[in-house]
Amino acid sequence: MNVIELNNVWLKFKLKHNRRKRLKELILNPFSSNGRVEEFWALKDITFNVEEGEVVGIIGRNGAGKSTLIRVIAGIYQPDKGTVNIRGRVSPLLTLGAGFKPDLTGRDNIYLNGIFLGLKEREIDEKYHSIVEFSELGRFIDTPVRNYSSGMVARLGFSIAVNTEPDILLIDEVLGVGDENFREKSQKKMKEFMEKAKAIVIVTHNLSFINEFCTKALLIDNGQLISMGIPEEVISRYKESIK
């Protein structure tokens, strides 16, 4: 069964040189066309499916549209054309701890972030201890997050996201979190998760990871789907294209 279906997805951004402008400019210059409105298609006619049990790796050079694509799957961007169908709870691991409020404690942030990731308060109550334990934050959990090191923030963010037990996990370049010990632990957790989850979509430049773990790879360039299939073949195609 397909858990992710993208059909002819197009997504555009408007590149107004000053999209968010100042009222002052409007008053002083009401008839100015405020710069050209350039349209930029970040995704062009993307169609692919992800079946249950698949681990999909997305590769491509910087600015190819990989992160935009994963945000479309997460429902953050709505496609301008085409359809997206998702079956199951999605947990996006895009920027770790991005939604954290620095003035609140780790405890408060677990609840706030968990709610945003689609959990109910009761579910967070149940998972709270395993989140804290996995993050290794210990007694720092009642300290405001602004006092955390960047590694601690990332660890907490990772712990919340994987403990939400999503059906579909989306990961954008966040594998190398924390020290050696935590990295090992998180990789173990990922493998454990891969067995349970319906599907994983991952964006990374770590080609050996894709080769080792993914069942399918996608090569994106210039917003277009260039190639899709067995990781080994897609990777060699990618290596050719960047030569």
Next chain:
Amino acid sequence: MEVGKNTADFSLLQNFSQSVSNIFKHFEMIKFLVTSQLKQSHQNLILGYLWWIINPLFSVGVYWLLISVIFHRGREYYPLFLSCAILPWKAFAVSVGQSITCISSQSKIIKQISFPKSVLPVSVVLANTIDLLISMVVLVAIALFYGIIPSINIIYLPLIILTQVVFTLGLSFIFSVIGLFFLDINNMLQFILRVWLYLSPSLYGIDRIPERFRDIFMLNPFAPIFISYRNVIMYGKPPDFNNLMLAFFISILTLFFGLYIFTKIEYKMAKII
């Protein structure tokens, strides 16, 4: 999360009813946003609320000094008279001011997770409603200080508060959208709010307005709102029901308009910020 058919060409009505039901569906999210906002702004619980109250009371002191002491134009219980307008006004002004940045200040989480953005202005207004409720306690306390014991008509207070909250919510939706496009709208807003306060019966009573202008004057929801607060807290009278109902009606219209423009822009927000 069921994203379902995720196209931009949703019919507007469908979008509209969806965002209203989303607000109710995401009750827990709103609850945590409100408590986190309160925790952030009132870190030290008692001192935080104390500052919230001291600030408007200071304005009351300045107006009282100017009008009552220097110009000898005040009236009986003038500080209480002023407070019945200035304290609720503060909750309104702060809500609308915060709504300007409520979307862009959450840009990180908006770009990370898909959720209905309408919970953001709703949480801002609800957090300030808590402050509004506390300021009501302060108003009753000031009244008691002057020896005014609330009459049975105090039961109408929730009706007035509801009108104010609905109106605040509507304007907060509108300004959260405007704030997305105009970065310096706050300067303009502060000016508008000041003029608006002076055009409302805050420093003076309705008796100062010539009879023939009163109907127009009452179209401003804050005219009946301020008058009604005074009626129930200071004078032990029922609120000005006719005009308060008019204000409620205008507030509902404002809320629908606010929700309408918010819904039209909501799916684009992640791209704009």
